[in-house]
């Protein structure tokens with residue numbers, strides 16, 4: 001049973017390393033990724049398996065957020081690790097293995113989203129602030145930032161955020177996740193989405209406004 | 225921003241502002257507005273907090289069964305390949 005994996009040439013242009021791919025902490029107690037990588041490149045299957053084990057959590061989390069489905073994420077992660085294995089001879093170690101496989105997974109997830117896309121959503125997300133004719137903000141603005149950032153997250157708030165993410169138009173959702181959750185740079189996002197910097201920033205802003213409004217509504221309702 | 229800064233004109237620039245990408249004079253104008261405008265200051269604080277709160281809310285853990293299937297898949301593919 002061989003899944004259809006695009007050849008490296010068919011992959012969208014690779015991203016550069018995302019910021020903070022978080023491989024540092026493990027290196028203290030275990031063999032470095034770079035050592036495992038050399039072994040894997042020499043044909044050591046168990047070395048590659050260890051690399052998979054180390055990075056599966058991070059890439060699965062990203063794929064699951066992007067695709068909003070654990071089943072699809074599981075398939076994409078399999079495809080991505082397999083593609084990474086097949087491309088091992090090409091990997092020159094300019095970036096960490098973790099960020100490399102992360103980029104491959106992001107590319108696969110986006111390709112799957114493109115195939116899945118049935119209708120193009122054109123509507124704008126809600127959540128823009130309201131102004132009067134002089135341009136003054138007329139919404140009641142409560143500052144819940146400290147509360148939200150310091151406390152462990154309320155299950156209801158988690159649900160509200162999840163629901164608000166689902167409601168974002170697909171192109172806005174992708175940009176928001178890639179930038180604010182996955183931590184990619186604008187250049188990296190432009191490479192995978194093929195959009196202009198201006199379009200990316202505009203979608204990001206609208207998506208943030210919608211997400212901010214959802215959290216705001218949660219706190220307003222709770223304050224009752 | 226030739227005319228005086230309004231909440232609307234300031235909040236429209238938040239993406240570049242939080243990235244630290246605005247020219248100094250524009251940034252100074254925004255900060256002076258935020259300093260004198262409590263609603264905007266609160267809006268800014270919550271706008272900034274949104275990403276980190278969402279990161280927490282959207283954490284995902286790979287289910288044991290998915291990890292197990294992944295390992296079986298990888299082993300299968302790799303061993304078949306090395307035999308082929």
Ligand SMILES: [Zn+2]
Pocket residue numbers: 137230231232257261263264265
């Ligand atoms: Zn204001």
